[in-house]
Structures are given as structure tokens and as C-alpha cells.
Amino acid sequence: MNQQKKNTIVVVGAGIAGLSAALRLSNSGHDVVVFEQNWMVGGCAGTYLRKHHKYESGATTLVGLEDYMPLGMIVRETGLNIQPVRLQIPMQIHFPGKEVLTRHESLEPWIEEAESFFKCKQAGFWKEAYGLADTVWRASTKYLDFPPANLKEALGSAMKFKPAEWQVLQKAFVSTRRWMQKSNLPLQGPFMDFVNAQLLITAQNDAENTNAAFGAAALAYPLFPNYYLPGGVGKLSEAMADLAMKRGVQFYLRTPIQSIRKASKGYVVQAEGHSIHAQQVVSAIPVNNLIELLGERPKGIRDVRTEDQLWSAFQTSFSVKQSLPFPALHHQIHLERPIPSLTGNTLFVSFSHPDDRERSPEGNLVVSVSTHINLPSEWNPDKKAEVESDILQVLRDRGFLNAQPDYVHSAALGSWQKWTGRAFGAVGGYPQIKGLLPWKMNTAYSGWPGLWLAGDTVYPGQGIPGAALSGWIAGKRCLK
Ligand SMILES: Cc1cc2nc3c(=O)[nH]c(=O)nc-3n(C[C@H](O)[C@H](O)[C@H](O)COP(=O)(O)OP(=O)(O)OC[C@H]3O[C@@H](n4cnc5c(N)ncnc54)[C@H](O)[C@@H]3O)c2cc1C
Known part of the structure; x- marks a missing residue:
């Protein structure tokens, strides 16, 4: 029998971060209520059904399921039931001229492939990157009080740090470019283009702006097991929501929270048709959105970016009756020339698994193509059809599309705003920038008692495992 006083805890948003917080808070003896503005859970990592096919709302790749990684930790601690399939080849990269580089998961074959492709020695660099990334992943689930909220926590963590963890911390002060220079790697030409493009996938910035600790984890992303979820990435959020509900969490879909105001011993949370007095609130929406709901900025929110410091995304999806054109499901294409109206020079293409009968009928594939929109404020919605048609043309020219797409x-921007409510239609979290040391990032602490922060604008940032970890940390802080 739980002897604690029963509190009401509101979770704002049922994306991966909100669901992870809800799971952490479930079975805790408190009343946990999740409000989600959309008609389904998952946010940027959901899967929706249209015309007998299942499409991804955003994310397509999945890592972090090993025991010592954020999703592995959640599975271990809650018994979450998902059925991941490990990919043989995590990713392929397609250069102009149709040369293809395969990112093997095993380190030695990858080093062999990279050295022969770029014609330069790089074994030491990749071994170091893998070692650093491994330490980063392990530390992420070991130090759930990181980044520290106060001096006591900082000293507590520092006392426990192992030598390999100090080495990672040192790399947080060096740019990835500087680290490459020290490793005698070329700082221009195809290798540098490859590095910058790979960093853009997770770090959302280039080698100059991404610190080497984050850069190592981003570059080594395909060197850790990558998974496919039959039925789509959304199976993860669906399983998280189902389990949280079974463990007593209450969900309100299509119910946007409209305001959060300080009240005696907590907050009054106003949602469509609801007014709740909550002792604690977990905000699992971007900090820009939270500030709007609060009407002011709590001091603990350290990093708030403006519209033009953020990315939005252009994403084209379709189904097609054809077989898989390459052995991998995930591909990065380096464009011969940028697509007019977009600034990025790469496309990221993901196919559904050809055996995945939940997502498409036999012989059909579902395809997602995404790229960055650099300056959201300058995006012209009238160009949408033109950009879509340019993307399809690239896919035909580069051997990705061999039949009529359906x-x-x-x-x-507009679609992201509607689907996720995210301020400015900005997605992908806060990009890595020069000087962004871990303790300058937003943490679970808002600075207001009982108001906790999670989501991809809060440490550790972008991506499904990052958002899941931030939600878990916020939930844990709440119970502490
Ligand atoms: C195109 C694209 C491709 C990506 N690819 C990958 C990938 O391959 N692998 C990967 O790991 N990551 C990828 N990501 C990143 C990843 O999807 C996100 O970082 C992660 O899903 C963010 O989760 P979140 O919970 O922080 O935010 P969100 O997913 O935005 O969730 C926030 C939730 O809050 C709800 N909400 C907002 N405002 C309110 C309100 N006022 N009241 C109630 N509810 C509200 C929203 O509807 C939403 O459901 C990709 C992102 C995009 C956009």
C-alpha cells in the first residue's frame, strides 16, 4: 500500500518524451493525466494509416534499444513490449556520380569500406569515435542527474566519473572539426562533405558547430544496432501509451492545453473542457511552446532559440509498387545541385520493410523522404508542389523510384504546426551550436517548483532515444 499523499501530475504532450515520463510516473500512486492536442500519440515519431498504407509522421530510424541505452532501460524497467527487427545494413550513402558507400554496423568492415572509398587512413578516428559514443550511451543511462541542477549534484556526479567519462567531457570543449584535424583527416572534399552530412542527421549542424563528444555519438550512430519496427516507428509510442494506460495513466487526446498558471501548491492547467489543479507538471513540448502556455519564461530555462536558429523539415511520403532498389532501408543522397527553395544538399530516404504486411500490401513499399528547411521564416508555402515534384525527379534519376508513386x-511548416503544435513548425530539436556545453543545455529543472521539462529541446536533445531519456529523467525528478 502506497503511503504517499496522492498528487495529480499533468503531462503535456504524448510524443516520445511525454510517454516516457508517463511510463516513469505510472504505478507511482499518483493521478497521472496526459493531454495531447493531436488525435493520436507519437508526435514526430508516429505512424498513420492512409489508403491501406502506414506512413511515418517523421522519424524512421531507431537506435537505443540495447540494455544500457535509453529505450533499452525503459523496456527493462517497465516490461514494455515491442518487436524490433535488427537491420543488417543500417544505412547507405549515395554520392553524385552514383557511387554508394555502405555504413556497415561492424567496425572493421566499416573502416575498410571508408578507407577504400575516401582513400585515406581513418582507422584510429573511427575506433576513437566508437569508444567515445559507447561511453556516451552508457553514461546517459547511468547518470540520470546529469546535467547537474546544482553544485551538490555536480560534485556527486564528478566523484563517480570514470577516466573514459572524463575523456568524453574533455571532447565537449573541442569541435568535431578540430578533433578531425588532430586525427589528420582531410578538412575539405568528399570526406568532409560526408561527415557534415552525417552530422546533420542527428546533431542538426556541421563539424565546426558540433562538439566532438556529440559528434562522435552522431557519426557512430550506424555502428550501434539499428532496428526496424514492423508496423512502423509509431508502434513504439502506441506500446508506451498502452502500457501507461494499463498502469493507471489517464489520456486525453484532441485536448490541447491552453494555459498553465501558478497556483497555491502547484499549477492550474487549463485544457479544452478541463481545468485541473496539479501539484506537478511535466512539459513534454518544446520550451518555446511552454513559455507561451506560461505567459512568462522561468529562469531555469537556459536556452531559448528564435525561429531562424531552428530547422523545419520538408517531408514527402508515398507508396509505390516496386521492389527495394538497394539492400538497405535507409539512405542519404548527396544532391548534384540543391533543390530550388530548399537550402540543404542532401535527402534522407527510408523504405518500409518489404516483408512488412502491416504497412503495405505485398509488392508495395511505403517511402519517406525528408530534408531540412533552413530558415523557417523564409519558407514559401506556394513552392510546396514544385519542391515535391523536384524530389520525385531526384528519386527517379538516382534509381530510387522505378514506378508510378501513389x-x-x-x-x-504548416503541417508540422498542425500535427505537433510545435512553435514555428520547427522540428528536430535544438541544433548543436558552438559552445553548447552540456551544462548550458536545458535540463529537467524549469526553475519553478514542480514544473519539469522534457522533449527534444531539453538535454540530451534530438532524436527518439534523447526525447525518451529526457522524459524518463523528468518523471524521475517529479517522484524525487
Ligand atoms: C522529419 C523528421 C525525421 C526524423 N527522423 C528521426 C529518426 O530517423 N530517428 C530519430 O531517432 N529521430 C528522428 N527525428 C526526431 C524525433 O522524431 C524527435 O526528436 C522526437 O520524436 C521528439 O519527441 P518529443 O516528444 O520531444 O516531441 P514531439 O514529438 O513534438 O511531441 C510533442 C507532443 O506534444 C503535443 N502537443 C504540443 N502542444 C501541445 C499542447 N498545448 N497540449 C497538448 N499537447 C501538445 C504534440 O501534438 C506532440 O504529440 C525526426 C524528426 C523529424 C521531424
């Missing part, structure tokens, strides 16, 4: 539809 149900082609694209998302840009």
Missing part, C-alpha cells in the same frame, strides 16, 4: 503527400 498518394504522394508532403509536409512543411
